[in-house]
Amino acid sequence: MRTNRLAGRVVWLVGRASLHAQRLLHRRFAEHDLRKQHYAVLRSLADVGSAAQGPLADRVAVDRSDMVALVDELEAAGHVERSPDPDDRRRKIVSITGSGTEVLDELGELVEAADDELLAPLSEAERRTLVELLTRILPPADRGRAP
Amino acid sequence: MRTNRLAGRVVWLVGRASLHAQRLLHRRFAEHDLRKQHYAVLRSLADVGSAAQGPLADRVAVDRSDMVALVDELEAAGHVERSPDPDDRRRKIVSITGSGTEVLDELGELVEAADDELLAPLSEAERRTLVELLTRILPPADRGRAP
DNA sequence: CGGATGTCAGTCTAACTGAGATTT
DNA sequence: CAAATCTCAGTTAGACTGACATCC
Secondary structure (H helix, E strand, O other), rough: OOHOOOOOOHHHHHHHHHHHHHHHHHHHHHHHHOOOOHHHHHHHHHHHOEEEEEHHHHHHHHHHHHHHHHHHHHHOOOEEEEEEOOOOOOEEEEEOOHHHHHHHHHHHHHHHHHHHOOOOOOOOHHHHHHHHHHHHOOOOHHOOOOO | OOOHOOHHHHHHHHHHHHHHHHHHHHHHHHOOOHHHHHHHHHHHHHHOOOEEEHHHHHHHHHHHHHHHHHHHHHHOOOOEEEEEOOOOOOHHHHHHHHHHHHHHHHHHHHHHHHHHOOOOOOOOHHHHHHHHHHHHHHHHOOOOOOO
């Protein structure tokens, strides 16, 4: 009964595909001692300039509590800075540094390379279709916020 | 620069989609005290009859060492049995029980429901396209072995 | 003997939960 | 006071690694 085959269920397929993609990315990021979450934080900061930790966590779709360690690590590496918000002393404003911008560029190329390797079996049109379909099955909070 | 947007990279999108799918499935499986790996094992056993642990792990795409605990748990729940292979006493043959077959049916419906919820935004044709594209970007070992 | 099999212990990424201190 | 913000400690799922005893 083919509808029971695991290999035909998207909940299964998407998990395997994710693992595969994760491996492609992880290999490349390892030499920088950074993980994809670090990249997502830097990427988001570069888009927005700087942000308080909470909203930043929301943008990256990471739990606020996990963002603490991510920023700790990026700060220790000199890629971001954490400074208290004078308008609201509960908040910490995170901003990207020059070193962060440099690393972001390098990582960006690695992401692109991983994407290319992952998508090698597909044509350009198929890649666009895949991006569109994946985007549509995401919960709104996970979709990009671009116009 | 749109090519740098995280939301457009498949390595990112597929990870978010996988997490979303995982949550949909996990919620439903929780009441059975089973995880999706357990389902995969039962599903594979039902397809094949019975199998030694190693080949079973390969089929399910789980590490052989992790399969040990999975079979332990399924055996404790009475859903599978482990018996020594008389032809090769290193091997343990795992086979599904009546209870396992029952649970498999129930879990199968939950998987179907999760898949439907995940794919709700897509048409039938789009669902088939997504399955096809995801399958094609998987490493061969992860693809279904059906004709 | 070398190699396969199952097992065990431990590490790692990622997500999540619940609690606490500080400030608004 | 209630609520927001950041932090910390602990748990879970899943994948991975290296080692070991047993057996072919």
